[in-house]
Amino acid sequence: MQCSWKAVLLLALASVAIQYTAIRTLTSKPFQLCPLPSPQNCGLPGGPETEPPFDGRGGCDDYPYFNFSASRKTHILVLATTRSGSSFVGQLLNQHADVFYLFEPLYHVQTALIPRLSHSRNAADRRVMLGASRDLLRSLYGCDLYFLESYIKPPPANHTTDKLFRRGASRALCSQPVCDAFGPVDGNVEEGDCVKKCAALNMSLAADACREKRSVAIKIVRVPEIGDLRALVEDPRLNIKVIQLVRDPRGILSSRIETFRDTYRLWRIWRATGRRPYNLDLSQLTVVCEDFLSSVSTGLSNPHWLKGKYMLVRYEDLARNPLPKTREIYNYLGLPMDKNVEQWIQANTRGSTELSAKHKYGTVRDSAANAESWRLKLSYDMVEYTQATCQKVLHQLGYSAVKSAEELKNMSLSLVQDKTFVPFS
Numbered sequence: 001m002q003c004s005w006k007a008v009l010l011l012a013l014a015s016v017a018i019q020y021t022a023i024r025t026l027t028s029k030p031f032q033l034c035p036l037p038s039p040q041n042c043g044l045p046g047g048p049e050t051e052p053p054f055d056g057r058g059g060c061d062d063y064p065y066f067n068f069s070a071s072r073k074t075h076i077l078v079l080a081t082t083r084s085g086s087s088f089v090g091q092l093l094n095q096h097a098d099v100f101y102l103f104e105p106l107y108h109v110q111t112a113l114i115p116r117l118s119h120s121r122n123a124a125d126r127r128v129m130l131g132a133s134r135d136l137l138r139s140l141y142g143c144d145l146y147f148l149e150s151y152i153k154p155p156p157a158n159h160t161t162d163k164l165f166r167r168g169a170s171r172a173l174c175s176q177p178v179c180d181a182f183g184p185v186d187g188n189v190e191e192g193d194c195v196k197k198c199a200a201l202n203m204s205l206a207a208d209a210c211r212e213k214r215s216v217a218i219k220i221v222r223v224p225e226i227g228d229l230r231a232l233v234e235d236p237r238l239n240i241k242v243i244q245l246v247r248d249p250r251g252i253l254s255s256r257i258e259t260f261r262d263t264y265r266l267w268r269i270w271r272a273t274g275r276r277p278y279n280l281d282l283s284q285l286t287v288v289c290e291d292f293l294s295s296v297s298t299g300l301s302n303p304h305w306l307k308g309k310y311m312l313v314r315y316e317d318l319a320r321n322p323l324p325k326t327r328e329i330y331n332y333l334g335l336p337m338d339k340n341v342e343q344w345i346q347a348n349t350r351g352s353t354e355l356s357a358k359h360k361y362g363t364v365r366d367s368a369a370n371a372e373s374w375r376l377k378l379s380y381d382m383v384e385y386t387q388a389t390c391q392k393v394l395h396q397l398g399y400s401a402v403k404s405a406e407e408l409k410n411m412s413l414s415l416v417q418d419k420t421f422v423p424f425s
Ligand SMILES: *[C@@H]1O[C@H](CO)[C@@H](O)[C@H](O)[C@H]1NC(C)=O
Pocket: 036, 037, 038, 039, 067, 069, 070, 071
C-alpha cells in the first residue's frame, strides 16, 4: 500500500463526503504537504467511478490528479467582503480570455457545513469553515471541480448540476465548450441569460475549461482575514497572488443597508427615524472594521510569507481610475492585460481617465461610480457613529472623517486621501 495510512483510515471512517472533509479538517493538520502525486499510487482523475468524488480516489492525503508545479498557473485570490466592490474586481479578472474565474465557491461550504453561521463567530464553527475552505480553494486552484460537488445541494448526479452558486458570473462557465447556448459573437453573456439558457453545468467540462486557462481567479467573501490563508499562500505547489480589496466601511454599510434589506432592517429604521434602535446589531459594522484592520495590518507589515503575493486595492481608487488601476493589478499578477478587459472597462465605467475625472460624481452607469454615493444615503449620525467605531481602520486606509453634515454632503470635498500601498516584491 503506497498511500498513507491516515488517509486510508479517514476514508474508512467517512462514509459521507462532507463528514470526510470536516473530519480531515479537524484531525489532521489541514495543510500538510503530500509528496507530488503520481498516477501509480493514486486514483486517476476521471476514472470509471460514478460515485461521489471521494470514492475511487485512492488514498492520497491530498489531491492526486493535478500537477501544480507543471501547470505554472497563477492562482489569483480576491479577498473581499460583501458590498466592497468585489463583483467589479471579479469582472476585471473574469473578462480576461486566459483566466478561469469563480465567484465565491465558499458559499457552498458555508451552506453545507454551517447553514446558520452567517453571523456566528463561534470559534469551532469558524475553524471548521476555514479548514474546509482552504482545502476547497486548494483543489479548485488545481481545477478539481469534483471536490466542490460534495458541498453542493442537492448533490450533483453524473457530475452535473444546475445549483452552482453564481455560475452565470463566470465567463468560462457560460461559453463554449462548457455551454453551447452562445457563440463567440454573442459577446458578453448576461448572468441571468447564462443561467436560463445554458444546460445544467457539466463539471467535467468545466474542469477541462479550467485546465485550459493560464490562471484561476477566485473571489471570496467568507474568509475574515489574510492570516487565515497563510497555509494556502505558503503552499509551494500553488502560485498564489492575493488581491485584498477594501472599501470605506461607511460605503460598505450603506450598500449593505440597501442590499440586505432584512438583515439590516434596524439600520434602515435608524436612517428613517433618526433614532438608533436599542437592539441594533452593531457587530454588523464592527466585524468589517476589525477584519479589515487585522488583515491590512498583517498585509502592510510585510511578513516574509506574503512577499510578492499581496496587493491592497481600495475600491475607490479603482472607481476613479479604472484603467490605470487595473493595469497596475495585472502588472502585479504578472499577466498581460488583454483587450477584453479594456473593452469591458470602457463599456462599464466610461473607462478613460479623463472622462471619469470630469464626471467623477456624475451618473455613470456602473457600480464603480457609486463608490461614494453613500454620502448621500447615510444620515450624519450614522456616519459619525461609523467613524467613531472604525476610526483606526479609516485612518490606516486613508479615508477622511467628516465633521459635519455639510461636509458629508459636499461632494466636491474628497474623503479619499491619495495613498499608495506599494506591493513589495
Ligand atoms: C509534474 O510536472 C513536472 C514538470 O513538467 C514533471 O517533470 C513531472 O513528472 C510531473 N509530475 C507528475 C506526477 O505528472
